[in-house]
Amino acid sequence: MSSKVQTQQRILDAAQSLFAESGFNDTSLRQITTKAEVNLASVNYHFGSKKELIQAVLQRYLQVLMPRLDQEFDRLLASQKPNDLTQILSVFVKPLLDLNQLQRRGTRTFLQLLGRGYTDVQGHLRWFINHHYGRTLDKFVLLVQQSCPHLPQSEVFWRLHFSLGSIVFTMASSDALAEIAQADFNEAVDIEGVIRRLIPYLGAAIAAPVYSQDLKTVA
Amino acid sequence: MSSKVQTQQRILDAAQSLFAESGFNDTSLRQITTKAEVNLASVNYHFGSKKELIQAVLQRYLQVLMPRLDQEFDRLLASQKPNDLTQILSVFVKPLLDLNQLQRRGTRTFLQLLGRGYTDVQGHLRWFINHHYGRTLDKFVLLVQQSCPHLPQSEVFWRLHFSLGSIVFTMASSDALAEIAQADFNEAVDIEGVIRRLIPYLGAAIAAPVYSQDLKTVA
DNA sequence: GTACATTTCAAACAGGTGTTTAAAAGTATG
DNA sequence: CATACTTTTAAACACCTGTTTGAAATGTAC
Numbered sequence: 330m331s332s333k334v335q336t337q338q339r340i341l342d343a344a345q346s347l348f349a350e351s352g353f354n355d356t357s358l359r360q361i362t363t364k365a366e367v368n369l370a371s372v373n374y375h376f377g378s379k380k381e382l383i384q385a386v387l388q389r390y391l392q393v394l395m396p397r398l399d400q401e402f403d404r405l406l407a408s409q410k411p412n413d414l415t416q417i418l419s420v421f422v423k424p425l426l427d428l429n430q431l432q433r434r435g436t437r438t439f440l441q442l443l444g445r446g447y448t449d450v451q452g453h454l455r456w457f458i459n460h461h462y463g464r465t466l467d468k469f470v471l472l473v474q475q476s477c478p479h480l481p482q483s484e485v486f487w488r489l490h491f492s493l494g495s496i497v498f499t500m501a502s503s504d505a506l507a508e509i510a511q512a513d514f515n516e517a518v519d520i521e522g523v524i525r526r527l528i529p530y531l532g533a534a535i536a537a538p539v540y541s542q543d544l545k546t547v548a
Numbered sequence: 549m550s551s552k553v554q555t556q557q558r559i560l561d562a563a564q565s566l567f568a569e570s571g572f573n574d575t576s577l578r579q580i581t582t583k584a585e586v587n588l589a590s591v592n593y594h595f596g597s598k599k600e601l602i603q604a605v606l607q608r609y610l611q612v613l614m615p616r617l618d619q620e621f622d623r624l625l626a627s628q629k630p631n632d633l634t635q636i637l638s639v640f641v642k643p644l645l646d647l648n649q650l651q652r653r654g655t656r657t658f659l660q661l662l663g664r665g666y667t668d669v670q671g672h673l674r675w676f677i678n679h680h681y682g683r684t685l686d687k688f689v690l691l692v693q694q695s696c697p698h699l700p701q702s703e704v705f706w707r708l709h710f711s712l713g714s715i716v717f718t719m720a721s722s723d724a725l726a727e728i729a730q731a732d733f734n735e736a737v738d739i740e741g742v743i744r745r746l747i748p749y750l751g752a753a754i755a756a757p758v759y760s761q762d763l764k765t766v767a
Numbered sequence: 768g769t770a771c772a773t774t775t776c777a778a779a780c781a782g783g784t785g786t787t788t789a790a791a792a793g794t795a796t797g
Numbered sequence: 798c799a800t801a802c803t804t805t806t807a808a809a810c811a812c813c814t815g816t817t818t819g820a821a822a823t824g825t826a827c
Binding site for chain 2: 354355447448449482483484486487488490491492493494495496497498499501502506509510513514516523526527528529530531532533534535536537538539540
Binding site: 336367368369370371374375 | 776
């Protein structure tokens with residue numbers, strides 16, 4: 330009995346770090362099972378397929394993170410007046426950083442995985458997250474819309490995807506970026522530093538005024 | 549003689565559309581040569597390897613785009629007073645849209661390829677672009693720094709990478725996003741629309757004030 | 768302690784990958 | 798025309814991928 334969960338755990342642990350480092354496509358089951366020191370076939374035995382393993386790896390974080398975010402969103406939605414955008418974005422910080430208690434380097438790993446999830450794979454992870462946590466995400470969108478009454482819904486849609494791009498891309502390549510920052514600016518940056526840098530950036534971006542289109546008609 | 553360039557052209561054309569659609573890793577040489585109606589071996593014969601084919605596909609656009617951007621950057625740098633950030637970002641618009649004269653759907657394809665280039669592959673395309681066009685990119689960074697004297701260099705570095713993330717991610721998934729926008733908001737969005745939406749967003753983001761750091765003492 | 772169920776294991780499977788080979792076809796040049 | 802060079806072709810190469818198989822080992826319950 331305990332050997333079963335041990336094997337599953339070993340696979341998940343090995344998989345998550347390899348996935349975070351090299352992406353889903355570029356990590357083979359053989360690499361995972363070698364690192365986990367389990368038999369190749371055990372991935373399919375315990376998880377069914379590689380696709381389901383990927384989902385299981387992300388699920389381990391999402392099932393902790395998302396209920397906490399959902400709770401925070403409810404709290405903000407309960408207040409009468411619209412919330413400040415920076416405030417809304419800041420509610421992500423603590424739940425994200427608390428993932429470090431779930432796993433060593435949990436925050437970093439999860440965000441890297443999320444990045445990989447949106448860039449590597451075409452559809453199935455996007456669908457998976459939306460299917461399981463769409464309700465929570467909708468609350469977030471609503472909050473942002475309330476805080477930006479000057480923006481049409483479609484503009485909020487685009488800007489949130491622009492923002493998702495920043496996050497996901499930054500996290501997928503956070504190792505490389507941190508290295509450059511270290512070399513060029515002698516600046517030690519951890520994942521918390523990146524998150525905190527993102528908040529004012531995204532806050533200003535999402536709330537930016539929409540410029541009228543007619544003054545920039547180019548030839 | 550002309551059959552040689554014809555074959556190379558056919559390969560490049562087929563490769564670019566498949567790469568843009570499915571990414572580099574998920575497009576095989578057999579798919580490319582089938583679509584191009586050439587022999588499988590001709591890719592290696594004419595380009596050496598898949599890696600070099602990828603670079604050749606991007607190079608076809610970069611060698612047109614980058615000199616034009618370089619020129620625009622020089623023009624802005626020549627002016628005495630610092631330039632407005634929105635102005636700086638706007639110089640991308642025309643050179644990018646002119647790629648449509650190079651190829652049908654050129655702008656869209658190029659930006660998708662760029663997105664794939666930064667998300668799919670780990671290193672070699674990043675290196676390739678920096679190696680060939682680093683001087684031009686440096687001019688852009690300088691312009692941004694001049695327009696944002698309140699920002700430390702390292703902050704500009706991070707924010708430009710956040711911005712790169714928005715662009716690259718949006719472009720890599722632009723088809724999916726445009727579909728959603730169409731369905732949810734009955735909004736037809738072409739690539740030019742996306743570019744124009746990005747400018748005020750990125751302008752506000754990059755120039756955003758830096759919030760005081762002292763509240764971020766880590767545990 | 769036997770019977771049953773779960774888990775592990777080595778091996779093979781079927782299919783895909785980028786690349787190389789050596790002969791064939793085509794094309795210029797003397 | 799014959800020579801030399803370039804390009805195309807079909808086939809094979811060596812390797813890697815996720816998945817399946819059936820037997821062996823282990824664990825669990827009566």
